[in-house]
Amino acid sequence: MTPLPFWGGVEVLRARFVTQRFSKHSHEGYALGCIEDGAMRFRYRGESVVAPRGQVNLVVPGEPHDGHGADESGWAYRMFYLDPGALLEAAGGLMRRPGMPHFRAGVLDDPQLAAWVDMTHRALSSPDVSSMEKETRLLWLLTHWISRHADERGEWPKRSNEHGAVNRAREIIRARFGEDLPLGELAREAGLSPFHLVRVFEKQLGMTPHGYLTQTRVERAREQLSGNGRLADIAAACGFSDQAHLTRLFKRQTGLTPGKYRKMLQNS
Template identity: 75%
Template sequence: MARSPSKETAYVSTLPFWGGVELLRARFVTQRFSRHFHEGFAVGCIEDGAMRFSYRGESVVAARGQVNLVVPGEPHDGHGAEESGWAYRMFYLAPEALMTAARELMPRPNLPHFHAGVLDDPALAAMIDRTHRRLERPETSLMEKETRLLRLLEAWIRRHADEPGSEPRTGSEHRAVHRAREIIEDRFAEDLPLSELAREAGLSPFHLVRVFESRLGITPHAYQTQTRIARARHKLAGDGRVADIAMDCGFADQAHLTRLFKRQIGVTPAKYRKMLQNS
């Protein structure tokens, strides 16, 4: 008896920066996409099965562990390459998202172009998967989401663009880093976008992440988490509820605080409070 196909599912979420970033996670079995094109870029990784699509006059197959992509204005279709269909995670990006990274990498900041529709690059596929999963989580801060997506775009452009560009130079930019630290410390409880932080510091988001990490050894979003935990430690000396402390310090909920607090301090907030009381 033949095994029945898996149920088809699709989940979409959006991020409010760079002209809008759309995340799709889906499993398709009988789906056949009609020929169409996108106004922006699409890039993703195949999690299971394989997808066949017509692209640039060829019929190509993206299989598990590979990257599939299309560039703006390039017509394509899509359907399962085998009976069981395929599952994938996709990013849909406005052109300005690619330009954000291209301005830092290319001597002439033109919109990047990619010729191939399928990339056999396991490392990039794994990075797409990790980034997509992280960005799906509601507790992930906007600053972390932008940072992770920027690094994904940098890797994609440098490894596969027709004109990949080069590693940008990193200066000290002490004032910009100092200003960024001040803003994070003053507004630690806000879900502060990286783009706003960079604008206030006087650098591009891409450049700020690089010089901040070069100088301090951690990214702006890691510094934001560190600052929030420091504030939570101070509040745990009082008698406020841990759930309230979590919300006051910018965490999504008590579980979010507990997970990150233990990762950095080594004990849970409740255990830390008991240690303070016992001392």
């Protein structure tokens, strides 16, 4: 189980079990996952339910449950363990009444949500993904989970034009592009909630804050490639985890590797 540095109480787990039988227990927070292989059976809210491959399994705080394989092959899953504060942050603006979201079902047959759980889990487990992108992806997953499946939910809030806040966020990103800047800190500096900032930022600029951060890092790397600095040093200075990370995102945005781009500059 890997704790994550943001929101203080979010952990990710990827595991495979064959003979494991979890005794009845409960969690102080939420659990949300997707079954990658096999099937898991567990008693939840007085019923025996099965979560097969491709479906979402979850529990809410304080709800007793157990868990074991639905057959002799066991099961594999990716799980998020979430402090209630993470759901409270995501729910603000989605719930008709203030409070923690509740989910009656322990298994959700929602292939799209299962795919989002899988993609977000992979992103949060990758060292190449920035804290800002991890927070954005997790916030996006939680808000869609709530809006699609919470027992009581409201409509998506209307987007508003917060030009000043978006411009402030842009300035911060361009000034601190080399840092692993968290979304929560960026939102506080801009004077908006993380959820609101992501929505108005994307509406105004056509990309998320972490997309704009990646674009800025690539731009700065292009500027530095006109000099003689080592690619590894340029990658570190521009906020990439290593040279391979720089190469992958630079080519995705420009169509060229950093080495080919530098050679083109030298030839011209």
